[in-house]
Amino acid sequence: MASADQLIANLEGISASSFANEAERIRARDAVFEALRRIQSPWDIAWDHVWVSGAINACVATLINIGVFAKWAEIGGEPVTCTRLAELTGADELLIRRMMRVISGQHLITEVALDTYARTPWAKRFAEDPAFGSMYGGFYHELNNPMFRSLPAYLKSTNFRNPTNVNDCNLQFWLGQKGNLFQYIGTNAALTAPFNDAMECHSKYNLTSWVDIYPTETVLEAAAAKAAQQANGTNGDALPPPLVVDVGGGKGHDLVKFLGRHPSIPAGSLVLEDLPDILNGVKDSLAKENATAISVLPHDFFTPQPARACGARIYFMHNVLHDWPDETALQILRALAPAMEKGYSRLLIHESFVSAEKPLARVTVSDITMMACLAAAERSEDGWSRLIEQAGMRIVKIWRAVEAVESIIEVEVV
Numbered sequence: 188m189a190s191a192d193q194l195i196a197n198l199e200g201i202s203a204s205s206f207a208n209e210a211e212r213i214r215a216r217d218a219v220f221e222a223l224r225r226i227q228s229p230w231d232i233a234w235d236h237v238w239v240s241g242a243i244n245a246c247v248a249t250l251i252n253i254g255v256f257a258k259w260a261e262i263g264g265e266p267v268t269c270t271r272l273a274e275l276t277g278a279d280e281l282l283i284r285r286m287m288r289v290i291s292g293q294h295l296i297t298e299v300a301l302d303t304y305a306r307t308p309w310a311k312r313f314a315e316d317p318a319f320g321s322m323y324g325g326f327y328h329e330l331n332n333p334m335f336r337s338l339p340a341y342l343k344s345t346n347f348r349n350p351t352n353v354n355d356c357n358l359q360f361w362l363g364q365k366g367n368l369f370q371y372i373g374t375n376a377a378l379t380a381p382f383n384d385a386m387e388c389h390s391k392y393n394l395t396s397w398v399d400i401y402p403t404e405t406v407l408e409a410a411a412a413k414a415a416q417q418a419n420g421t422n423g424d425a426l427p428p429p430l431v432v433d434v435g436g437g438k439g440h441d442l443v444k445f446l447g448r449h450p451s452i453p454a455g456s457l458v459l460e461d462l463p464d465i466l467n468g469v470k471d472s473l474a475k476e477n478a479t480a481i482s483v484l485p486h487d488f489f490t491p492q493p494a495r496a497c498g499a500r501i502y503f504m505h506n507v508l509h510d511w512p513d514e515t516a517l518q519i520l521r522a523l524a525p526a527m528e529k530g531y532s533r534l535l536i537h538e539s540f541v542s543a544e545k546p547l548a549r550v551t552v553s554d555i556t557m558m559a560c561l562a563a564a565e566r567s568e569d570g571w572s573r574l575i576e577q578a579g580m581r582i583v584k585i586w587r588a589v590e591a592v593e594s595i596i597e598v599e600v601v
């Protein structure tokens with residue numbers, strides 16, 4: 188058994204770059220977390236849960252609002268004093284110092300000299316990716332925090348029933364009004380853009396990109412084979428059906444990933460669908476990125492697909508169906524099915540599976556998040572199979588990546 192000094196020296200020597208690949212980093216991270224739990228006292232754990240997480244979120248949101256991370260990056264990102272940060276931002280120096288000490292105590296920045304702090308990769312990320320800060324802003328304070336605060340009282344009020352009614356669940360209990368989560372997001376200006384940002388971050392950082400799991404070149408091959416087959420006898424001016432329609436696609440980040448793989452596809456080959464409120468501003472940001480291959484189409488997925496989105500090779504649904512209980516998810520699939528061309532179109536359902544034994548912690552937290560905001564739940568592999576069968580569809584293949592939290596279920600209409 189290593190002495191405490193040896194053990195501590197070994198731990199001090201590790202960093203995210205100590206590992207050969209991402210799978211090894213994740214294995215080591217999980218082992219360190221498990222070890223931490225074993226050496227923490229019950230009080231250490233309760234302290235973290237009850238005091239630390241609230242204090243961190245309050246300090247980080249305030250430091251973002253003050254502009255600390257942005258100004259720090261603007262001056263080059265080297266170690267900085269709180270006096271300098273106060274000069275740069277105009278905020279109270281003592282206030283900044285007290286909050287910097289909190290996040291330094293959590294090893295989120297490093298105190299390298301008296302009152303002088305260096306950035307960690309986490310602290311750098313706020314300036315590198317503005318969507319990262321949005322999670323600590325509107326997404327946490329307007330949604331996650333109050334939604335989880337009300338969940339125990341809501342469940343008590345139901346005499347501890349497992350919730351399944353999206354129109355009468357914790358969300359309505361907390362807000363004291365009708366309407367589902369997405370109606371609330373669309374009408375709360377402090378939440379709309381942060382929600383989209385949080386989904387982008389979730390898709391970018393938490394999960395293996397769908398284009399690394401699914402062979403996207405087959406999409407172009409299938410479309411080319413179909414075009415060759417139909418070359419005789421069709422009107423040459425008619426627009427070909429889209430390659431990919433991202434149903435409930437938020438900011439379009441998953442289509443941007445496809446475009447990154449296949450930059451030469453024609454304008455309009457990719458269609459981004461979501462509710463009109465959610466798509467506000469998205470068109471402009473895609474135009475800024477020069478993503479002309481992506482066209483934006485406001486659409487409610489409980490209604491039939493518009494003609495221009497019919498007959499696509501791929502309908503992509505990422506973290507969409509897990510938002511809805513089975514009955515509602517079936518309505519969405521049944522509204523989509525008529526747009527799918529038999530023998531050609533495929534639906535890709537990009538979702539997590541909750542396993543019966545030792546399910547991944549990421550998936551169980553997501554499961555309770557779905558319960559808290561939509562009376563929904565993460566599904567097991569069997570749960571997904573049943574849903575797909577009930578919708579009159581068939582699983583062609585399940586694509587899994589070794590270290591990915593999510594899989595892709597490839598489905599066709601029967």
Ligand SMILES: C[S@@+](CC[C@H](N)C(=O)[O-])C[C@H]1O[C@@H](n2cnc3c(N)ncnc32)[C@H](O)[C@@H]1O
Pocket residue numbers: 369386387390434435436437460461462465486487488489504505506507510
């Ligand atoms: C959990 S988010 C996932 C977003 C994106 N696919 C991703 O993976 O980052 C669910 C998406 O479904 C959209 N949505 C909810 N209700 C909808 C409806 N009735 N019609 C179309 N989109 C809807 C939401 O606005 C949101 O963008």
